Amino acid sequence: MYILEQLVNGLCQGSIYALMAIGYAVIYGVVGLVTFTYGEIIMMGSFSAFYYFIAFGDNLLFALVAGFITAALVGVIVHKVCYQRFLDAPRYISLICTIGMSMFLKNFATLVFGSEMKGMPTFFEGKFISLAGIRINYLQLMIMGIVILFSVGLTVFLKKTRIGMKLRAVSQDKKAAALVGINVKNTTLLGNCIGCGLGGVAGILLGVYYNSVLPTMGGMAGLKAFSAMVLGGLGSITGAAVGGVVIGVTENLGIAFASSGLRDVFAFALLVVVLIVRPQGLFGKKGN
Amino acid sequence: MLKIENLVVNYGYISALRGVSMEIKENEIISLIGGNGAGKTTTLMAISNLVKKAEGSIVFNGINITKMEANKIVDLGIAHVPEGRNIFKQLSVEENLIIGTISDKKITRSKVNEKCEEMFLLFPRLKERRKKPGGSLSGGEQQMLAIARGLMMKPKLLMLDEPSLGLAPIIIEEIFELLQKVKTDGMTILLIEQNATMALNVADRGYVLQNGEIVLTGTGKELLNNPDVKKAYLGI
Numbered sequence: 268m269y270i271l272e273q274l275v276n277g278l279c280q281g282s283i284y285a286l287m288a289i290g291y292a293v294i295y296g297v298v299g300l301v302t303f304t305y306g307e308i309i310m311m312g313s314f315s316a317f318y319y320f321i322a323f324g325d326n327l328l329f330a331l332v333a334g335f336i337t338a339a340l341v342g343v344i345v346h347k348v349c350y351q352r353f354l355d356a357p358r359y360i361s362l363i364c365t366i367g368m369s370m371f372l373k374n375f376a377t378l379v380f381g382s383e384m385k386g387m388p389t390f391f392e393g394k395f396i397s398l399a400g401i402r403i404n405y406l407q408l409m410i411m412g413i414v415i416l417f418s419v420g421l422t423v424f425l426k427k428t429r430i431g432m433k434l435r436a437v438s439q440d441k442k443a444a445a446l447v448g449i450n451v452k453n454t455t456l457l458g459n460c461i462g463c464g465l466g467g468v469a470g471i472l473l474g475v476y477y478n479s480v481l482p483t484m485g486g487m488a489g490l491k492a493f494s495a496m497v498l499g500g501l502g503s504i505t506g507a508a509v510g511g512v513v514i515g516v517t518e519n520l521g522i523a524f525a526s527s528g529l530r531d532v533f534a535f536a537l538l539v540v541v542l543i544v545r546p547q548g549l550f551g552k553k554g555n
Numbered sequence: 556m557l558k559i560e561n562l563v564v565n566y567g568y569i570s571a572l573r574g575v576s577m578e579i580k581e582n583e584i585i586s587l588i589g590g591n592g593a594g595k596t597t598t599l600m601a602i603s604n605l606v607k608k609a610e611g612s613i614v615f616n617g618i619n620i621t622k623m624e625a626n627k628i629v630d631l632g633i634a635h636v637p638e639g640r641n642i643f644k645q646l647s648v649e650e651n652l653i654i655g656t657i658s659d660k661k662i663t664r665s666k667v668n669e670k671c672e673e674m675f676l677l678f679p680r681l682k683e684r685r686k687k688p689g690g691s692l693s694g695g696e697q698q699m700l701a702i703a704r705g706l707m708m709k710p711k712l713l714m715l716d717e718p719s720l721g722l723a724p725i726i727i728e729e730i731f732e733l734l735q736k737v738k739t740d741g742m743t744i745l746l747i748e749q750n751a752t753m754a755l756n757v758a759d760r761g762y763v764l765q766n767g768e769i770v771l772t773g774t775g776k777e778l779l780n781n782p783d784v785k786k787a788y789l790g791i
């Protein structure tokens with residue numbers, strides 16, 4: 268039973284990782300570059316929700332929407348500072364700039380929000396349902412539900428709308444996209460904002476699940492998002508989602524069999540093993 | 556329709572175009588021929604503003620497009636089918652066609668479908684593969700798809716960079732017939748080709764590019780009969 272409960276914990280935590288990784292994959296797709304600021308975007312989303320809860324009461328729906336928008340707006344700043352100005356410069360300049368931006372945001376948060384850990388409101392007061400003897404929290408169900416909602420929403424948006432088609436086109440081939448009349452600059456900005464928004468939502472879920480927000484929470488979160496995306500296959504959205512869940516489950520089952528201090532070791536060990544066997548990731552195409 | 560004056564493009568120390576001037580009139584087929592590295596692709600890239608120009612001006616229907624953003628140039632009615640095709644590998648064949656209409660905000664769903672069917676009539680091979688990802692097509696099929704995508708854009712000026720590359724002779728012939736047909740529908744065409752005989756046969760006029768300079772110009776017939784052209788590009 269303990270193992271099954273750990274599995275449920277893993278699925279829930281994995282779903283948060285999945286949403287983080289999906290956002291990362293969207294950004295990686297349109298920008299064509301990894302970013303080191305993503306963890307801080309997650310952190311900013313989480314902090315924004317902390318203050319929205321204080322200002323407007325414990326309304327999760329409102330916090331999710333407002334947190335998405337806040338993180339997307341931080342995404343606009345990242346885009347203006349790190350990408351737009353260096354479009355014609357070598358790519359590593361943007362990359363280094365995202366490292367600087369990451370440090371800036373972390374320090375900004377420490378200064379403005381304070382370095383101590385802050386608590387998030389609790390939802391459902393620990394209520395749970397018992398399914399064949401396994402305890403599943405309402406909170407866990409809700410988190411997984413929200414992640415599924417956002418993932419399905421994103422997929423429909425990308426597959427069925429004209430803007431979604433533009434985003435996919437820009438992710439695949441910027442030159443060809445320009446040649447069919449797509450405004451590549453604006454579309455990249457939009458994709459970056461959507462990715463950041465999803466990261467912000469994931470940050471809120473993370474904060475609510477662990478009941479804590481910290482200016483330094485972005486470091487590990489960004490690393491997990493990146494690992495999940497690489498595990499799934501660079502830039503593949505389905506891959507990112509699966510990668511996130513796999514990492515979450517591995518971590519929690521790892522805890523069940525060994526010590527909880529080794530949580531992060533399992534995830535990264537898994538990543539290394541998968542990349543040795545399948546360098547393109549679970550869902551990546553060869554040569555990408 | 557399109558007036559190019561004194562176009563200069565450099566890649567670092569390499570000068571790819573050294574003062575190219577050309578003019579294309581409404582409803583003409585113009586062929587631009589030249590050997591490898593002559594600067595043909597660069598000329599098209601410069602028109603689409605995908606490379607930086609050191610000098611020169613390009614005016615399309617009275618509008619100066621020298622420094623205009625690439626997508627706005629498309630909106631004015633210039634479609635560019637690039638060398639190397641640049642189809643979207645992970646979009647389906649059908650989506651690759653639909654995306655040709657993406658900058659037309661007012662187009663209706665049924666109109667898009669109608670245009671897709673037109674393309675499938677021209678290229679039946681694409682119809683069989685409509686749901687497959689673009690990247691799964693053979694080189695020749697990708698070339699057809701790139702041309703079809705260009706036609707979906709219903710441009711005023713269609714620029715094709717070596718459309719015959721990698722296609723079987725029968726299909727090349729079909730494509731050249733197709734070009735003459737879309738010309739009668741009112742389209743203007745700028746055609747880049749290594750396949751000089753065919754290109755000059757369909758062309759109203761042609762330009763010969765060498766080392767980044769226009770060395771010869773004339774009607775298609777004149778160029779076909781020009782001894783220098785014969786020797787250098789027709790292998791006669």
Ligand SMILES: Nc1ncnc2c1ncn2[C@@H]1O[C@H](COP(=O)(O)OP(=O)(O)OP(=O)(O)O)[C@@H](O)[C@H]1O
Pocket residue numbers: 566569570571589590591592593594595596597598638749
């Ligand atoms: N991205 C680039 N960087 C540096 N030099 C380039 C680049 N693209 C083209 N060149 C150079 O510019 C010159 C013109 O190239 P271009 O591609 O326009 O020739 P082309 O006439 O299209 O040749 P081909 O028939 O082989 O396609 C060549 O000398 C080429 O080496």
Ligand SMILES: [Mg+2]
Pocket residue numbers: 595596597638716
């Ligand atoms: Mg070329």
